[in-house]
Amino acid sequence: MTSSPRRATLATVAASAGVSVATVSKVLNGRSDVAPATRSMVESLLLESGYVTRSPRGAEVTVEMHVAWELCAYSTALIKGMLEAGAETGVTVVVTVATAAGGAAPKGELAWARGLSAAGRRAVILLDEPSPARLAALARARLPVVVVNPLNPPGAPMTSIGATDFYGGMSATRHLLDLGHRRIAYLGGSQTAAVNQARMHGYRAAMEAAGVPVLPGYVRAAGFCQPDAVTEGAVLLGLDPRPTAVFAFSDEIALGLVQAARAQGLRIPEDLSVVGFDDTELAALTSPPLTTVRQPLREMSIVALRTALRLAASEKIESHHVELATELVVRESSAPRPVAAGHDGHR
Numbered sequence: 001m002t003s004s005p006r007r008a009t010l011a012t013v014a015a016s017a018g019v020s021v022a023t024v025s026k027v028l029n030g031r032s033d034v035a036p037a038t039r040s041m042v043e044s045l046l047l048e049s050g051y052v053t054r055s056p057r058g059a060e061v062t063v064e065m066h067v068a069w070e071l072c073a074y075s076t077a078l079i080k081g082m083l084e085a086g087a088e089t090g091v092t093v094v095v096t097v098a099t100a101a102g103g104a105a106p107k108g109e110l111a112w113a114r115g116l117s118a119a120g121r122r123a124v125i126l127l128d129e130p131s132p133a134r135l136a137a138l139a140r141a142r143l144p145v146v147v148v149n150p151l152n153p154p155g156a157p158m159t160s161i162g163a164t165d166f167y168g169g170m171s172a173t174r175h176l177l178d179l180g181h182r183r184i185a186y187l188g189g190s191q192t193a194a195v196n197q198a199r200m201h202g203y204r205a206a207m208e209a210a211g212v213p214v215l216p217g218y219v220r221a222a223g224f225c226q227p228d229a230v231t232e233g234a235v236l237l238g239l240d241p242r243p244t245a246v247f248a249f250s251d252e253i254a255l256g257l258v259q260a261a262r263a264q265g266l267r268i269p270e271d272l273s274v275v276g277f278d279d280t281e282l283a284a285l286t287s288p289p290l291t292t293v294r295q296p297l298r299e300m301s302i303v304a305l306r307t308a309l310r311l312a313a314s315e316k317i318e319s320h321h322v323e324l325a326t327e328l329v330v331r332e333s334s335a336p337r338p339v340a341a342g343h344d345g346h347r
Contacts (some may be wrong), residue, residue, distance in 0.1 A: 013045050027118060043114045071097065072224075072252055073280035074297070078127055078148060081301030089305065094121075109133045113141035123308035130158070144311030146304045149295075151193040159311065159320045161304045165195055168293040168326035169202020172247045172275045175291070175328055177210050180337035181245040181273060184212070185236055187229065187257055189249035191221035196249055199277060203247055218243060222253050229256025230263075237264055237272070244337050245273040251283045251292055258286070258333070269335035279329050288332035296324045 014021045019038060026034050027042040034042075079095055086093035109131070116124060116138075123144045126134075129151040135158055138145050147160040176184050186203045189196040200219065207214050217239050222232040229248070233256055236243065248254035254276030258268055266272050268288055276283060279294035303322060310317060 013042065016045050017042050043111075043118060046114070046118065073282045074250065074252065074278050075127060077278075077280050077297040078301055081298035082125065082305060084298065085302040085305045089309075091305065091309065093305070109137035110140065113137040113143060117141040117143060122312040125304050125308050144308060146308045146311070148300055148304050149195065151190070151195050157320070159307060159317060160322075161300050161307065162195075162321065162323050163295045163300065164323050164326045165198035166202040166205075168277060168295070168328075169199035169247070170206045171202075171326070171328045172277065172293050173203045173206035174210075175330065175334065176245040176247065176273060176275060177206065177212065179245070179273065179334060182212050182337070183215065183218075183241055183243045184245045184247065185215075185218040185220070185243040187233060187236060187246050187248045187253055188219065188221045189224050189253065196221070199247075199249060215239075215241070222249070222256065224250070224252070226252050226256040226259075229253040230260045233257035233260035234263065237261060237266065243272070245275070245334070247275045247277075249277055251276040251278045251280045251290060254290055254292070254333075255282060255286060269333050271338060273334040273337075275334055283329070284331070286333075291331045291334040292329050294327045294329045296326075299324055 010021045010024050014024045017024065017038075019042065023034060023038065024042055024046075027039050027046070082093055083095070112134075121143060123146070124138055126145060126147045127149075130145070130147060135145065145158055147158055149162045150158075150160050173184060184203075184207065186200055188200055203219075204214060217236070220232050220236050222229040229252065233246075236246065236257075237260060246254075246257055248257055254274050257274055261268060261272050261274075268274055274290065276290050276292035277295070278297070279292045280297075283290040283292045303324065307317065307322070
């Protein structure tokens with residue numbers, strides 16, 4: 001091991017590499033006039049020695065958008081909030097989007113982390129679920145990490161910002177119950193994702209508290225994409241008895257369900273009430289405007305950025321997971337149970 005209790009300097013790294021201080025400086029600044037082998041050796045020594053770039057106040061904070069699908073309304077809202085938060089705090093936020101299959105860094109996780117460190121980044125904010133390899137690489141690069149709304153509980157220690165998914169699922173379902181619905185279904189996201197499980201458990205808890213059974217086939221998984229929601233929504237609406245209301249994992253899933261309903265000649269909300277989750281811009285713009293559970297996406301971005309800056313300043317964090325409150329936003333896609341739909345489960 002080459003780590004040392006003493007703070008590494010350009011001079012000590014240069015001496016270890018057998019190059020000049022100017023060469024080390026060129027590597028840190030991303031200059032192209034350095035031989036690849038020399039660059040790789042210097043980057044390795046910088047990482048192993050724990051060298052910390054002395055960045056000016058207001059140094060860049062990198063937001064790594066690590067997803068395996070195309071940008072959607074949800075992720076775009078988080079990015080927009082992060083950029084606005086950066087502008088308000090005088091911090092430059094650099095957004096990178098990885099959409100390749102598997103979301104792997106092109107040059108490997110460690111090389112990716114080294115590149116961020118060499119570029120003077122002070123912290124990394126990840127949108128989506130980081131792999132253990134990515135977290136380990138960032139830890140080796142001594143870059144603090146904040147994850148926004150991870151899909152699953154982390155397999156390694158990390159700081160994360162999320163929302164009250166269980167409560168949000170309960171409030172959406174209670175709203176439909178209060179409207180008189182009893183045949184209420186849940187069209188979920190990825191079946192194994194913890195965030196989906198939390199919303200589904202909120203749905204089930206509300207149904208159980210009301211003494212209303214969840215009918216067979218009334219819980220389905222549609223992944224995260226609208227096309228899958230159209231397919232799974234059609235299956236859900238083909239059940240006998242058909243649901244009179246559906247709580248969807250996200251606004252995207254809800255809109256896919258609405259598309260499937262219209263293909264079957266169903267009217268929203270006269271024949272089917274729909275409630276989404278997220279309250280993205282799509283929710284208010286669709287027809288009819290979507291009742292949904294609001295995730296405070298902008299506030300989540302602000303808290304994530306502030307937390308990342310605190311970690312970069314070596315401040316102590318009181319909690320490594322923060323959940324911000326969700327809120328039901330009632331619009332026009334939910335209405336009282338159709339009169340023809342009796343309590344016996346048949347029309």
